[in-house]
Amino acid sequence: MNETEDKSKSKEKRLEERKKVVAETQRSYAVAEMKKAHKLIEDTEKSRKLPAIRSICQRIDAHAALLVQRAPMFGNNPFGGNPVLAENIKHEIRTNGRIYESIRYDFQKTLDVKEEDMEKLFPRIEIKMETGYWVTTCYITMIQQLRQMRAYCERMF
Numbered sequence: 001m002n003e004t005e006d007k008s009k010s011k012e013k014r015l016e017e018r019k020k021v022v023a024e025t026q027r028s029y030a031v032a033e034m035k036k037a038h039k040l041i042e043d044t045e046k047s048r049k050l051p052a053i054r055s056i057c058q059r060i061d062a063h064a065a066l067l068v069q070r071a072p073m074f075g076n077n078p079f080g081g082n083p084v085l086a087e088n089i090k091h092e093i094r095t096n097g098r099i100y101e102s103i104r105y106d107f108q109k110t111l112d113v114k115e116e117d118m119e120k121l122f123p124r125i126e127i128k129m130e131t132g133y134w135v136t137t138c139y140i141t142m143i144q145q146l147r148q149m150r151a152y153c154e155r156m157f
Contacts, residue, residue: 064146071139074132097127
């Protein structure tokens, strides 16, 4: 009778182990299905953002190209001499600063970058117009930052 009880206990243990393995397999399968569902949701969200990200990339490319073109003109004192011309140049510089801020804002909102992270990744650049040298330096810094933002966008494609 001892032998029969051992076989019976052994059989019960095997059945219990089998149930545990089946339950664990079902849980693992459910987790895998949930991960698959989350991936589909992420891909859908990503595809919704792609047109906006492409637009930001185009804006970055256009503005960086303009800044590259305009930066060399500030090497010689652009603010001296004709006050009307100096004011027009300052207006253009302020406009370029506003475009940069607009791109930066769109980038942050579209890619859901927190304000704190944005300041760490792409600190706000303030244009200093004391001299042509400062304007050129600010433009170069903006160009570098815009290119980094463009590279950041690339990972979304």
